[in-house]
Amino acid sequence: MSIGLVPTMGALHEGHASLVRAARAQCGRVIVTIFVNPTQFGPNEDFARYPRSFEADCALAEREGADVVFAPTVEEMYPAGAATFVEVEGLSGRLDGASRPGHFRGVATVVTKLMVAAEADKAYFGQKDAAQVALLRRMVKDLRIGTEIVVCPIVREPDGLALSSRNAYLSTEERRQALALSRAVRAVETLVTDGERRSQALIEAAQKMFAAEPAVRVDYIELVDWATLEPVERAEAGTLFAVAAWVGTTRLIDNAVIG
DSSP, X not given: OOEEEEEEOSOOOHHHHHHHHHHHHHOSEEEEEEOOOGGGSOTTSSTTTSXXXXXXXXXXXXXXXXXXXXOOOHHHHSOTTOOOOOOOTTGGGSTHHHHSTTHHHHHHHHHHHHHHHHTOSEEEEEGGGHHHHHHHXXXXXXXXXXXXXXXXXXXXXXXXXXXXXXXXXXXXXXXXXXXXXXXXXXXHHHHHHTTOOBHHHHHHHHHHHHHTOTTEEEEEEEEEOTTTOOBOSBOOTTOEEEEEEEXXXXXXXXXXXXX
């Protein structure tokens, strides 16, 4: 019987639900993991205050068809004296990895542990975390881990904001300002549909969307090869356009895959 794994940090929302549904449709057994992984947070990041709603998370997982919820402790995942970590060189330092040193080392390590523990045939992730997806695809290929990385579409609010557990941090005004990210992505998608392919033109269009919300602080605006996360000069089928920005004290990400 095939096993589908949905790794999460809890605070589940409709985006996570879509991953569970996809796993349910494709696999005989579905495992949802809930683990706020300390090794992927920097020293000044939001590990301590990251949203935690375990009972509601379990209810959502069950409702969407999960067979098992695995919620290990930090001590179970990182036993005393643990000295083994997984790092994907190059990719670990690009996009979100450039802004959050050590983040992808923590992600690669915990996902490896979870995939091995679950003996997963498929692991499900949202396209919103596109840089993470690139890293994990490289990792499973390099380490010959027999788990397929399945990517599911971004789930958005009716006004376009990409669903994220961190949206809970936003005030009413910040929630409005956060729409700059999805507007930037939509502007680029429209330009590409109209035939524009030049990286500079696409990035400038996104910059204009952010300029309309001066309280939003841009982290990056990039057009990259989705496999390597290296910048490219032209948008081709499968190219990734990705943005990240700070809205108040909350860092949010969004993206589009060209074509």
